[in-house]
């Protein structure tokens with residue numbers, strides 16, 4: 001099969017869906033790989049490295065004109081126009097983006113959104129949400145440490161003692177766990193909150209403290225279990241108690257990293273303006289949820305703090321708020337390496353040497369990721 005790898009054109013996107021490592025594997029399986037010239041440059045992969053791995057360097061039209069196009073982000077309407085009807089597309093296509101999927105369907109392209117893969121053991125090696133959230137959690141701490149005007153570790157020096165930074169992590173999924181681990185390595189003192197009580201043990205195993213909020217009613221207990229490992233919206237009674245506990249920690253914090261998301265919904269507001277006002281001057285908030293999920297009921301564009309501005313770093317009430325929306329793209333080489341392996345593993349389900357390209361709908365991962373086929377949107 002002819003595989004095309006175009007240069008990503010979305011603003012700030014530095015990643016690439018195929019690396020020389022995965023190119024070699026595709027070529028060994030008998031496929032041809034057409035890489036657009038410069039596609040890997042922002043991730044430190046040269047055209048020469050792709051050629052050495054067996055790829056052919058081509059122009060944009062030839063990359064999009066392949067039978068199977070591998071992307072990081074959804075192609076633009078204009079780029080979809082370069083694809084052949086009946087071709088296949090794999091990428092992070094945003095399964096909740098109705099209009100975007102309709103465009104792909106109208107182009108006659110069979111598409112798979114890797115974010116829709118179930119969070120099961122078998123799907124782990126192709127779990128792009130995890131591979132990229134892990135990087136986001138790491139980079140968020142790096143950005144906070146860079147912005148923060150003090151040390152993270154406690155230091156005892158001849159010139160006096162420096163206290164360790166107090167870090168609060170809100171939302172302990174994949175990104176939150178990596179943020180805890182990274183801040184811990186830098187010597188910070190960490191507290192973390194999540195709606196799911198199952199997270200407590202993981203937080204403690206990383207040497208952080210879990211912010212306990214009791215589950216008092218049957219409704220609260222039921223919601224806390226979540227669904228498929230994901231959080232569900234919690235009753236207002238629990239959220240109010242959580243806010244009291246979190247507010248105390250945030251007021252004493254030097255750095256807050258917030259990652260709380262609920263699939264398909266606006267990110268929950270966990271850090272109010274009043275809480276920001278109560279923070280110490282020079283504190284830093286990294287809002288990983290900025291710009292994620294659909295807009296909220298009042299048009300707010302994601303974020304766990306309403307003062308965050310998606311894509312920007314701003315200072316408000318003496319606190320720096322970092323609203324970077326594509327943290328993995330700031331670690332382009334490793335983010336691409338992990339993403340490319342996720343793509344390679346997913347393709348093993350639909351692309352075999354013997355049978356060529358097939359869409360086996362009895363496979364739960366393929367069925368979950370399939371977004372468009374025969375001109376139709378399969379699900380939103």
Ligand code: NAD
Pocket residue numbers: 118119120121123124127129130133170171172173174175176193194195196228229230231234259260261262263268270
């Ligand atoms: P996510 O990005 O959807 O959300 C981040 C975190 O925010 C979650 O832990 C969620 O519980 C939390 N959150 C939501 N509302 C909150 C609130 N009001 N206050 C505090 N926290 C709130 O999560 P994710 O990183 O995608 O992980 C989701 C789940 O999937 C986790 O249970 C994770 O362990 C699981 N997972 C399973 C596999 C696997 O088995 N293959 C792989 C990766 C992740």
